[in-house]
Amino acid sequence: MTVTTDVRDTIAALRRQVADLHAELPRNQLVVWTAGNVSARVPGRDLLVIKPSGVSYEKITPDAMVVTDLDGVLVDGELSPSSDTAAHAYVYKHMPRVGGVVHTHSTYATAWAARGEAIPCVLTMIADEFGGEIPVGPFALIGDDSIGRGIVETLREHRSPAVLMRNHGVFTVGRDAKSAVKAAVMCEDVARTVHISRQLGAPVPIEQHHIDSLYDRYQNVYGQEPAK
Amino acid sequence: MTVTTDVRDTIAALRRQVADLHAELPRNQLVVWTAGNVSARVPGRDLLVIKPSGVSYEKITPDAMVVTDLDGVLVDGELSPSSDTAAHAYVYKHMPRVGGVVHTHSTYATAWAARGEAIPCVLTMIADEFGGEIPVGPFALIGDDSIGRGIVETLREHRSPAVLMRNHGVFTVGRDAKSAVKAAVMCEDVARTVHISRQLGAPVPIEQHHIDSLYDRYQNVYGQEPAK
């Protein structure tokens, strides 16, 4: 790999960011043991930064992160990439606006995924962040393109940045790694709340035009203006 | 805005208090990510102190807090006010004895809100703090007076300092910001306990005269005498 100094600096910054964001997963109770991973695209290059395989959360440092190409082949780093790298790589290859990907087996979202059931849009927070239901992707075995294809084909037909992979867990995407982590946190939060609501009856649906209006406002107005 | 030195000191103290109280929200597991906010009225002035929009809980400092008038218009501070400021402001404008407002999407309370179902008064702790059921307010879109009006109209007809806004989350009020935070913590606690109790059968109702007697005692006797 020939990389300019600029790209080296970018990768160094992404290693730090990706390592730091992994701390959000146990902090938000999205993972146990070494399960779960965060990656970031290297902008303008066919590269990604991801967690190595089977490394515990206390041992995650910027230096431990690995760099692969968009076929999941190791380009830089001393450890084997996460066994989910192929799925991350497939998403970056086929969704050019995605800059970050997160994978977890967070409890409530995975419980919906085990039933193969989408999370209905019955909270304003779901309308805000997901723009409608959180959809279910197919059952897919690890080891080839199946998981990546399942993610991409499902997300293309929805506004949601999260997909529940059947019998497996959650993948989320975002314009950067932090947005993908936020989507993973929000996905588990609404999966839990809707589950609990459904245990004692039927949540009231939100009308489609209200969902559209909430989604539009949140995507365009919420938060601080970006720094100029 | 022309403010005297006294008001400046009061606002500085409220910025500290409001910033500190935000730490109670994640500590009591009432919020994830940047959701949820606490505000305080500036006594004797048509002003309030509130959290800025989309700022993470670790970055909340007294200086980051913002001051708005009771139409939610920014008066002091460098960041945009919380997107829920209009609802807080409406409450202060129409409920003159309220000195603090809290908004969360805490899990169990929001689960009741998604079904549009009030939390029945089946625990002595609910009688103590809420004086009866915790009521449901209407579905309301963000962006105008709807949420504020829904809160005020619902709370006016109940002793409860908490209202479950349908498909949305919880608003609580108090004589000051700390009391409103306490109501938010208690609301989630009883929402959880009654939910769990109902999962395996019907909680025993408490007779109305017992509710009245518990509420009266708790509001007048509990806690330490205020310092003289």
Place this chain on the structure above:
Amino acid sequence: MTVTTDVRDTIAALRRQVADLHAELPRNQLVVWTAGNVSARVPGRDLLVIKPSGVSYEKITPDAMVVTDLDGVLVDGELSPSSDTAAHAYVYKHMPRVGGVVHTHSTYATAWAARGEAIPCVLTMIADEFGGEIPVGPFALIGDDSIGRGIVETLREHRSPAVLMRNHGVFTVGRDAKSAVKAAVMCEDVARTVHISRQLGAPVPIEQHHIDSLYDRYQNVYGQEPAK
């Protein structure tokens, strides 16, 4: 009150112990806000040490603890005793072997209490610690002897050191304050496990002679020999 130096030392030690044990309540997620309290009998004296009313867990220090007689009347300390002091005092007065009392509204135990339903003995841990079901006491209002009488009358007919007071919460007793705290922790743990087990079917009962054998062994064999 005339107290000898010995009693003063005992009380100082109990203040420390009771203050320290309060930290176990939030640590084991048995309480929110200022709810819940631990007390200890002053051995050989008609006195008890207890938490003051409405004080937050971070502000609990040995000096903040208060001493009352067995009618709940303040004997030493600067703050008002817990509003539950009368119930603790009644227990010490009528159960001479009890050296510690704990009161919480822990979620799962209180959920059983709200239905007025005893926790059945379907775990070896329940047989070990409680010797049978965890019973339900009557609905009782705060303000006179009712709660204390309800606790004592219920516990007298069971081996259990814990009683679920209807629509209210849990009281546990022990030979000292630490044992009562252990019973409160165990009570919530088994209340949670049996609740969850029951959600998807019927737990298998344990035969009475097995319960007897487990209880006998645990009360006499478990743990380290006391220091000589």
Place this chain on the structure above:
Amino acid sequence: MTVTTDVRDTIAALRRQVADLHAELPRNQLVVWTAGNVSARVPGRDLLVIKPSGVSYEKITPDAMVVTDLDGVLVDGELSPSSDTAAHAYVYKHMPRVGGVVHTHSTYATAWAARGEAIPCVLTMIADEFGGEIPVGPFALIGDDSIGRGIVETLREHRSPAVLMRNHGVFTVGRDAKSAVKAAVMCEDVARTVHISRQLGAPVPIEQHHIDSLYDRYQNVYGQEPAK
């Protein structure tokens, strides 16, 4: 006992490792109070290292750990061994490839155990780690070989490193103590997720050939290559 310097060093290292691994139990919310224990076989010797009985998790140090033979008789250490030592010892005696054993009463796994119901293999994570359902062992009283025999007879007929002992709790095994702790963490995680999934319907089964393929891959490919 005559031990060489080598064995002394091995035992010292195992005392540290076993003491450290106990911290994973409360950290992963698998235990309350003093319940739960981890042990390790001393390789090549008929000895094991285990937690003493009734000692709290904050007081666990390498020096507090005790060494027993494979009949559970104390060989080295100042405190009585865990009351579960006989069960651990029986497993080491009859399963020569097992190097670590863990026992907990973790909530969700114990809830399945109370119903005497195996956890079905409806998540890829269950296929990966357990190779099929997590089976139920018999009801057995503490005090003789019953628990140990129940564990060994059940595990021999399954690929699972975890067994749910009826009305009691969980035992897990591994090639070393860390692997057994991992199995205990994973067992509770999948017990929780499948429970929650089942609350609102039926999880989709995974076909047997997919289970076999996932198990085979995970046991042989996942993680980093062992250091050479």
